[in-house]
Amino acid sequence: MTAAARPLTRRLPRGVRQLLVALPFLAPAIVLFGAFVFYPLVKSVYLGFHITDPFGHNETFVGFEQYADVLGSSEFASSLLVTGTFTLYTVVPAIVIGTFLAVLANQRLPGIVVFRTIFSSTLAASVAITSVLWLVLLHPTIGPLNEFLIDRGLADGPLLQDGGWAVGERATAFDLFAAWFVDPNWALISVSVATAWMNIGLFTVIVLAGLQTVPDELYESARVDGAGRWSQFWHVTLPLLSPTLFFASIVGMIFAFQSFGQIDILTDGGPVDATNVILYSLYQESFQNFRFGAGSVQALGLFFILLLLTLLQFRFLAGRVFYRR
Amino acid sequence: MSVAIRWLRRIPTYALLIVCAGALMFPLYVTFIYSLQPIEVFLEGPPSLWPSNPQWDNYFASGGAVQDTSLPRYLLNSTIMAGVITIGQVVTSALAAYAFAFLRFPGRGVLFIVFLATMMVPLEVAVIPNFQTIQWLNWTDTYQGLVAPFLATGFGVFLLRQYFLTIPTELKDAAEIDGHGHLRFLVFVVVPLARGALATLAVFAFLQAWNQYLWPLLVTNDPDMRTVQIGIASETQNLDQINVAFASTLLAFAPMVLLVVAFQRYLVRGLFGGALKG
Numbered sequence: 001m002t003a004a005a006r007p008l009t010r011r012l013p014r015g016v017r018q019l020l021v022a023l024p025f026l027a028p029a030i031v032l033f034g035a036f037v038f039y040p041l042v043k044s045v046y047l048g049f050h051i052t053d054p055f056g057h058n059e060t061f062v063g064f065e066q067y068a069d070v071l072g073s074s075e076f077a078s079s080l081l082v083t084g085t086f087t088l089y090t091v092v093p094a095i096v097i098g099t100f101l102a103v104l105a106n107q108r109l110p111g112i113v114v115f116r117t118i119f120s121s122t123l124a125a126s127v128a129i130t131s132v133l134w135l136v137l138l139h140p141t142i143g144p145l146n147e148f149l150i151d152r153g154l155a156d157g158p159l160l161q162d163g164g165w166a167v168g169e170r171a172t173a174f175d176l177f178a179a180w181f182v183d184p185n186w187a188l189i190s191v192s193v194a195t196a197w198m199n200i201g202l203f204t205v206i207v208l209a210g211l212q213t214v215p216d217e218l219y220e221s222a223r224v225d226g227a228g229r230w231s232q233f234w235h236v237t238l239p240l241l242s243p244t245l246f247f248a249s250i251v252g253m254i255f256a257f258q259s260f261g262q263i264d265i266l267t268d269g270g271p272v273d274a275t276n277v278i279l280y281s282l283y284q285e286s287f288q289n290f291r292f293g294a295g296s297v298q299a300l301g302l303f304f305i306l307l308l309l310t311l312l313q314f315r316f317l318a319g320r321v322f323y324r325r
Numbered sequence: 326m327s328v329a330i331r332w333l334r335r336i337p338t339y340a341l342l343i344v345c346a347g348a349l350m351f352p353l354y355v356t357f358i359y360s361l362q363p364i365e366v367f368l369e370g371p372p373s374l375w376p377s378n379p380q381w382d383n384y385f386a387s388g389g390a391v392q393d394t395s396l397p398r399y400l401l402n403s404t405i406m407a408g409v410i411t412i413g414q415v416v417t418s419a420l421a422a423y424a425f426a427f428l429r430f431p432g433r434g435v436l437f438i439v440f441l442a443t444m445m446v447p448l449e450v451a452v453i454p455n456f457q458t459i460q461w462l463n464w465t466d467t468y469q470g471l472v473a474p475f476l477a478t479g480f481g482v483f484l485l486r487q488y489f490l491t492i493p494t495e496l497k498d499a500a501e502i503d504g505h506g507h508l509r510f511l512v513f514v515v516v517p518l519a520r521g522a523l524a525t526l527a528v529f530a531f532l533q534a535w536n537q538y539l540w541p542l543l544v545t546n547d548p549d550m551r552t553v554q555i556g557i558a559s560e561t562q563n564l565d566q567i568n569v570a571f572a573s574t575l576l577a578f579a580p581m582v583l584l585v586v587a588f589q590r591y592l593v594r595g596l597f598g599g600a601l602k603g
Contacts, residue, residue, distance in 0.1 A: 018428065019431065025423050025424035025428070026420070026436070028417045028421075028477065029440065032476050033440070035473075036451065037451060038443075038446075040446075040450075040451035041450075043454035044451070044454060101349075104342060109338065115342045118349065118350065119346070120585065121350075121582055121586070124578070124582045124585040125581070126535070126537075126538065127538050128558045132570070135561060136352075136355055136571065141371075142370065142372070143371060147370065197349075205596065206596055251596075264538070264542070264558075279449055279539075283539070286452075286456075292453055296453055296454075299449075299453060303445075303446065306445065306447060306449075307445045310445045314441075
């Protein structure tokens with residue numbers, strides 16, 4: 001503000017003057033949020049009211065019809081069920097394992113930092129990297145798991161025959177039939193195992209942080225009372241850890257509902273929609289079938305689910321956060 | 326003697342720790358071992374997990390990941406994308422957080438809630454209109470298309486405001502603020518004091534940007550504009566070079582492992598929205 005301009009702004013009401021100072025600081029974020037957060041929400045509602053031709057053009061207004069059609073369809077119900085199952089499979093085992101590893105790595109021992117780092121490291125893995133690792137591990141012809149099962153005579157179940165080759169008959173060339181990801185009974189479990197592996201690091205980090213808040217004196221008095229390790233964990237650690245575990249499961253659920261990459265890389269939503277989670281189905285509708293309207297309705301459905309979960313997460317954080325001023 | 330006994334007692338604990346670490350790292354180990362094998366080995370089924378002659382050809386020799394694939398280009402694209410997103414988020418968040426923490430203006434409370442509300446709309450929900458916007462701007466296959474939706478986050482504003490609020494207002498009063506003075510105060514006083522919070526945001530932004538999959542998949546078609554995540558996923562489709570793809574996968578993973586190991590403290594703080602003293 002130059003000296004000449006100052007008298008002019010002095011004459012403005014105080015609120016306006018304050019806004020003039022604050023606006024330059026807020027403007028970049030406001031513009032970006034407007035363009036990439038709020039406008040898309042409004043646009044999604046608009047798109048939901050319209051259907052388009054196979055090229056994504058020539059919108060026709062259909063009102064709430066499309067909302068009712070999509071949200072009431074058996075496909076949407078099935079993708080909700082798949083997403084819910086996927087959430088259960090990825091969050092519960094990963095939290096149990098993550099808690100176990102965090103408690104194990106929370107001891108005071110020389111070199112424990114190395115183990116803490118290893119246990120947390122899968123946090124760094126992206127969905128693409130995780131997918132490649134598990135594609136290899138579960139690969140029917142070059143993966144170690146199937147070899148292990150075959151060597152022990154465990155692999156004559158239907159799961160491998162669905163992969164297109166018979167037990168005992170080694171494929172000679174690359175036969176990209178990843179049976180675990182192709183078998184309708186195993187595909188969702190296999191994708192979930194890969195995702196759970198990726199989540200273990202995240203949950204270990206969260207639980208390790210939660211364990212720091214458990215006072216040492218509590219363990220000491222438990223020991224004085226003659227409590228063993230298991231009893232200490234059950235009666236001291238777990239109750240004090242429960243808010244952390246609640247937070248971890250909300251974070252895990254949010255992640256699960258946003259899962260896309262592993263489905264795209266490993267199964268393409270198949271076989272027969274066995275792994276077709278909401279986001280993948282939204283992607284197919286919008287970017288393969290160019291039905292942006294139907295995709296937008298699914299996006300809004302996903303929005304309300306995530307909204308609920310995020311509000312729960314906020315409630316947890318608000319309990320911990322310390323506000324001043 | 327007592328020292329020896331103490332160590333003997335610890336053996337089962339260490340054994341358990343090592344077994345757990347081994348089990349968790351097994352997927353990485355397999356891919357690593359496979360990345361050290363020539364392609365012929367895979368024609369005879371699963372390679373041995375204790376290879377007799379590992380070799381680094383898939384990484385560095387001609388035909389390997391570093392020399393003869395698009396990996397360097399993918400890594401460059403990911404670095405530029407994640408770098409710009411990180412800088413963008415730190416700058417826009419610091420500016421907005423400053424206004425919320427240090428300035429008084431009408432509607433401040435409401436606007437802050439509006440900013441917080443953006444955290445409830447992840448990209449996944451807004452992906453269709455955002456894709457259309459990028460198309461309309463003719464930004465497909467460009468860096469600006471890759472970064473634009475991620476340059477501001479409610480999380481960043483929230484995290485930094487939390488920290489800024491702990492900075493005593495007396496510092497600001499002492500700085501005798503006029504219009505320009507606010508920016509100077511932010512850059513020379515607040516930013517140095519809030520280094521930890523800024524680092525938390527930066528580490529989070531970089532990790533998330535580097536690892537994202539859906540958005541780069543949608544807005545890039547040109548192989549030269551692909552990020553490393555899309556790149557490795559498509560390289561595994563090429564079975565004649567699958568061993569090189571394994572090498573690429575590990576090379577794409579390595580930078581994030583280093584980031585997480587080096588900045589773990591900041592990551593923990595970020596996960597709890599700055600609510601924990603990390």
